[in-house]
Amino acid sequence: MSEAMWGGRFTKTTDEMINEFQASIGFDKRMYHEDIAGSIAHATMLAKAGIISVDDKDKIIAGLKDILAQIENGEFDFSVDLEDIHMNIEKRLTDAIGEAGGRLHTARSRNDQVALDTHMYVRRQVVEVQKEIQNLQQALVETAEKYGDVIMPGYTHLQRAQPILFAHHLMAYFGMLSRDFARFEGVYKRADIMPLGAGALAGTTFPIDREFVAKQLNFEAIYNNSLDAVSDRDYIMEFLSAASILMVHLSRLSEETILWCSREFSFVELDDAHCTGSSMMPQKKNPDVSELVRGKTGRVIGHLMAMLTTVKGLPLAYNKDLQEDKEGIFDAIDTVKFSLAVYAQLIRGMKVRKEVMMTAVAEDFSNATDLADYLVKKGMPFRQAHAVSGTAVHNCIAQGKYLKDMTLEEFKELSPLFEADIQEAISPETCVKNRNSFGGTSYQQVELQLKAAKELLAAE
Numbered sequence: 001m002s003e004a005m006w007g008g009r010f011t012k013t014t015d016e017m018i019n020e021f022q023a024s025i026g027f028d029k030r031m032y033h034e035d036i037a038g039s040i041a042h043a044t045m046l047a048k049a050g051i052i053s054v055d056d057k058d059k060i061i062a063g064l065k066d067i068l069a070q071i072e073n074g075e076f077d078f079s080v081d082l083e084d085i086h087m088n089i090e091k092r093l094t095d096a097i098g099e100a101g102g103r104l105h106t107a108r109s110r111n112d113q114v115a116l117d118t119h120m121y122v123r124r125q126v127v128e129v130q131k132e133i134q135n136l137q138q139a140l141v142e143t144a145e146k147y148g149d150v151i152m153p154g155y156t157h158l159q160r161a162q163p164i165l166f167a168h169h170l171m172a173y174f175g176m177l178s179r180d181f182a183r184f185e186g187v188y189k190r191a192d193i194m195p196l197g198a199g200a201l202a203g204t205t206f207p208i209d210r211e212f213v214a215k216q217l218n219f220e221a222i223y224n225n226s227l228d229a230v231s232d233r234d235y236i237m238e239f240l241s242a243a244s245i246l247m248v249h250l251s252r253l254s255e256e257t258i259l260w261c262s263r264e265f266s267f268v269e270l271d272d273a274h275c276t277g278s279s280m281m282p283q284k285k286n287p288d289v290s291e292l293v294r295g296k297t298g299r300v301i302g303h304l305m306a307m308l309t310t311v312k313g314l315p316l317a318y319n320k321d322l323q324e325d326k327e328g329i330f331d332a333i334d335t336v337k338f339s340l341a342v343y344a345q346l347i348r349g350m351k352v353r354k355e356v357m358m359t360a361v362a363e364d365f366s367n368a369t370d371l372a373d374y375l376v377k378k379g380m381p382f383r384q385a386h387a388v389s390g391t392a393v394h395n396c397i398a399q400g401k402y403l404k405d406m407t408l409e410e411f412k413e414l415s416p417l418f419e420a421d422i423q424e425a426i427s428p429e430t431c432v433k434n435r436n437s438f439g440g441t442s443y444q445q446v447e448l449q450l451k452a453a454k455e456l457l458a459a460e
């Protein structure tokens, strides 16, 4: 007989290389807290249902608490021979308390146990990710307020398009992060369903009380199909999907940050403490954080693809392939939390070069739409006004100047509708101020966005 916990039907011990290959203890040990909490709830239920004695239950719980302390004090020796966190803990428990330990696994399989632990772990991590999302949102709000009057060019096709408030630009990311937050709320809901009690796949012959276990472990719901309970990895795919979308948002912000602190743009300057230099080129100050966040986005998307691919061909119910769910999601959790935390710091330390942004607005044609709108407000059809403004831009380019340099006479040659107020009407401040439609870039609308954002953060 093999000495493994399942060794009864085996005549040989597991090959050493196979053992190492199939073990998950190297990464699933991070779920020790969930594993112990789950076992305490399970043992409590077993005693309540009369499946094990109260005495055995007490021994099991005391033993598990000891093990928890050992793990937290770094005194627990994890063994690859015991494959995973579940068997490491159960074996240590049985070594410590004897026969009672051998009763803990009654009416339970590692298939529903691992599902339970992972649900609980993901549920806990969702809350932490959400806290980090809020921290970054807070940093965006603070920075938007700090630079509330800064005007920059808004872009389409990466060509200067219309003047906007820098705060408006930052608040666009706030909106994306609000949706990310809500997506993680959905992930929480799907992780908040308890699989324990499914047994290996088909339920159990013992009179267990799943409601009671769910209550102890704070689950909102219970899987009502045992096959689904042990096979479901939707909540992991959903986490990875929400995490991928979040990382895509951070990656877009990173791309902009990298552009903005290039010499070509020079819109912002990052804090020296948030950048690194070059070992060869003494002048370099590189935006590594943004580049890394942009790069790590690929990793997180990769984990989502890996998980979808792992699950897509799997027959019900448990297959060992499902053990592959963990490294990806653990890495995604660490990556997302770290990226969010680092980004909040980066944004808080960012210095905005107001004058450079303003020059980029003034020395270009991003007020050409406003020139057309001016004529429309005097009665000209928009298509015609668009053509007049286009001609004005064309003439300026030919003469090496901007709309702001045109005289009233030059304007009047293009249309008699132009009056003395034209320059005022196309100044960057007016362009911004007049885009006062709901959700627009006007000072007033951005003020409203900031107000709503602060209320949202206070309420969450």
Ligand code: ARG
Residues within 6 Å of the ligand: 024, 028, 083, 084, 110, 111, 114, 318, 320, 322, 323, 324
């Ligand atoms: N280590 C396994 C996992 O992470 C636990 C479940 C194993 N069950 C089994 N029958 N081999 O998926």
